[in-house]
Amino acid sequence: MKVVFHLFLFLLPILSSFWIAQTCNSLSSYQPLQSIDGAALYKKELTNGNEAYLQVINLGKMHIDQIIGEVDNMGLNEGKYYQGEGKYYSPFFQRKLFSKVVNEYKELYANNVFSMINCSFFEQYKSSTQLSFPIKLNGVVISGGTSPYGPIKEPKDKYYSNIRLKALVWDNKQAYITDYNQVSGAPLNQNAVKNAIVTYRYSDHPAKVLAQNQANKYQLIGTLDKDGVKGDELLLIMTVKQATLDEAADLLRKLGVKGDIITVDGGTSTYLFNSQNGNIIVPQQSSLQENPTFRNLPHYLGFRKKTKNQVTPKISISQPVAKVLPKKDQPYLILWRDNFDGDVSIKLYDGDKLIQNISSRTASDGVYEWTPHISVKEGYFIRISSWKDRNIFGQLQL
Template identity: 70%
Template sequence: MNAVISFLFFVIPLLTSIYIAQVSNPLSSYQPLHVIDGAGLYKKELTNANTAYLQIIDLRKMRIDQVIGEVDNMGNAQGKYYKGEGGSYSPYFKNKLFSQVNDEYKKLYGNDVFSMINCSFFEQYQSSTQLSFPIKFNGVVITGGHSPYGPVKKPESEFYRTIRLKALVWDKKQAYITDYDPASGAPLNQTAVKNAIVSYQYSDHPAKVLANNQVNRYQVIGTLNKDNRQGNEQLLIMTVNQTTLDEAAKLLRQLGVKGDIITVDGGRSTYLFNSKVGDIILPQLSNPQENPTFRDLPHYLGVRKVGTQKVVPQILIDQPVGKVQVEQNRPYLILWRDNINSDVSIKLSDRNNKTIQNISTHTASDGVYEWTPNIAVKEGYTIRVTSRENQKIFGNLKL
C-alpha cells in the first residue's frame, strides 16, 4: 500500500507538470518543420483533414520583402482609398508566376531565403491587375487601392461603405496593426512608416460577412510581444487549407495574439513556400483540369535572414505584360529588385542608347522610384537602373 501511495505521489505531480507545460506552451501542439534563429515554420493537424501552417518571424533577425510586379499602366486618378476616391493612382501591376518570383528571390538572397507567401488582394484576373487596397513600399505609397468592397460611396455591399480597414506596418524591429484612415492616408502618410499593407480585419472579410463564414483557404496575420519590451517584435502568419476565418483567427488567439488580426489574399490564390520543405500550398486555377502550377499573382511577401550569405550582385527588372505607358507630367513607378548595398542611378536613354535624361543620379537601392517626366517619352526609350559602385550591374526597362 505504501508503495502504491508513493507511486501516486510521484506520478500525479509528473502528469500535472506535463499538463501545465503543454498549457503554458501553446506551440506544444504544433510539429516543427523548419526552425532557425529568428524564424520557425510549424504544422498542426486540425479536424476533418484541415491543416494549419504557422510562421513565427522575429523582425529583429529577419527581413520581410515585398515583391511586386512591374507597372504597365498607372491607373491615374483611379485610387479609391488613399486620401479619398480618385485622389491617387491605382496602377496595374504585372501578375507574376509564383515559381518565377520564388526563383528570382532565391537568386537574390540564396540560402538566406526562409519563406514566401502571396499577399495583397487583387482586382482583375488578367495579365496585369489593380490591387484592392493601399500599399506602402520602401517609403512610397505605390497604390491607392481599387476594391468595390471598401469605404466608397457606392460599394458592392452596403456593409462596406463605412468599414474600418486595417494597416499592417513593419520595420526592422517590430510590427503592429492599426486602423487605416482613407481620408488622411494614416498611418501610410507618416514618414517613419516605410512598409505597410492595408487589408481587412479577419471578421470583415467578404467570405465571412457575405458568404456565411465559408470554409476555404485563408492566411491571417497577427503580432506578438515576447521579450517584455515595448513593441511587438514577432509577426505570426497562419495559413490554413480548409477552415473558416473564425477558426483561423482562433488559432492565433491561442498562441497569445491579443490585438487585431488581418487577412491577406487567400482562396485559390493561396501560396506558401518554405526553403526546407518546398512548396506547401500552391495556387489553383479556376479550371481544376488545368495545371495548378500556372498561376500568376501581383504581390508577394518574402522572408529571409539578414545578409549572411554572399551572392552575385544583381538588379532585376521584368518587362510588364502590356505596352508601358509613361506620360509627360504624370507620375510613373519604376520598380526593380536588387541585392546590392550601394545606391543606384536611373537614366532615360533613346533607341541608340544615348542618354536623354538623368532621372536620378543618386537614389537608394530600395526597388522603387516615383518619376514624373517633364519631357515627352517616346516608344523604344529605355529606363536603366545602375549600381553606382559597379556600372556593369544594371537592369533595363524598355518603354
C-alpha cells in the first residue's frame, strides 16, 4: 500500500499537467517547463523568433498573493477611480527591487512557491509611486488609482473619456473579469469580493490605442472553465517578449479563452519568475535619465501551493523610504506579509510603553485600515504580533 501511495504522489504533478493540457486546447505547440499539482508553465516559440510564456493556474489548488510596497504617503482625496474623482485615497507605495521581493517570498513560503509576476500599472518613477487603478487586498480597497489615461473628466487623450475599465476578481475557487464602475466602485465595493485589480481591457491599452499596437513585452490575463460548471477555475497568464497586444490576445483565444482579456503592467518593467526556471524575464534598466530604472516595482502577484507551509513562522514589514506619520482621524494602511494562518494583534508603542491597542485580534491577511483618534508622534512604532506567539512579530517605525 505504501508503494502505491508514494507512486501516486510521484505521478500527481504529471497527472495534473496532463489534466491541464486536456483542459486547454492547442497546447501541443507549447513546451512544458514546469508542472505541479495545480499549476503549469509553458513556453512557445513565436514565428518572429521571439517567445511567449503561458502560466495555467488552478485556483482551487493555488493561492494568489498581492505583494505591495509599504505606504510612503496616503495620498488623501487623490483617488480618481473609486467612488468618483477625489473621493478616496490613493497612497504612494514603496517600489521594491524584484530580486528582494522574490527572495522574501521564497523565505516565507519555501517550496510552495510556483511563480511571480509584476502586476499593477504605476505612474511615478521615484522611490514610491501611486497605482494607476484601484486595488482590493483581502477585503480592503487600498487605492483609488490616479492614471490620467482613463475615464475621468479630463483625460490626457479623449479616447479615454468613455472607456470601460475591467476588474479581475478572484477567490479560492474561481476568477472572473467584469466591467468596473468608477462611480459606485462595483464590484470592488461588494463585501463578497476580497481580492481584485482594476486595469485595461487589452484593446484599450495605450500601447495599442496611442502607439499603433507596437510590439513589446506584455502580460495578458484571461480565465477559462475546466469542468463545464458555471465559474472559471483556471487563470491563464500570457507573457510575451516581443509581440503586439493583438498577437498576445490571439494566443489566449486559441487556448479557449472566450471572455474579456486584460493587461497588467508590461513593457520595460515586465517580470516573470518561476521556482524551477528562475528569472525568465527581468525588468530592464532604462536609458532615459528621467526614468532611470524599472527594476523597482510597487505591486506583484505571487502564486503558491495552498498546502501547509513547512518553514518558520514569520512576519515581514519593510521600512518605507519616508517615515509617514498617521494623522489623527484620517485613514492609514498598515501592510505586512506573513506565512501562517492564525490571527495577529496590532499595537502602537512608544519604546516599551503601550500607547494604543489598535486591534487585539484580526486576521493575518496582511492589511489593516486604521484611523487613529489620537495624535501619533514621531518615534512611535507599530508592532504586529502573532496572536498565539508574541515572539513572532514585525515592527514599523513611524
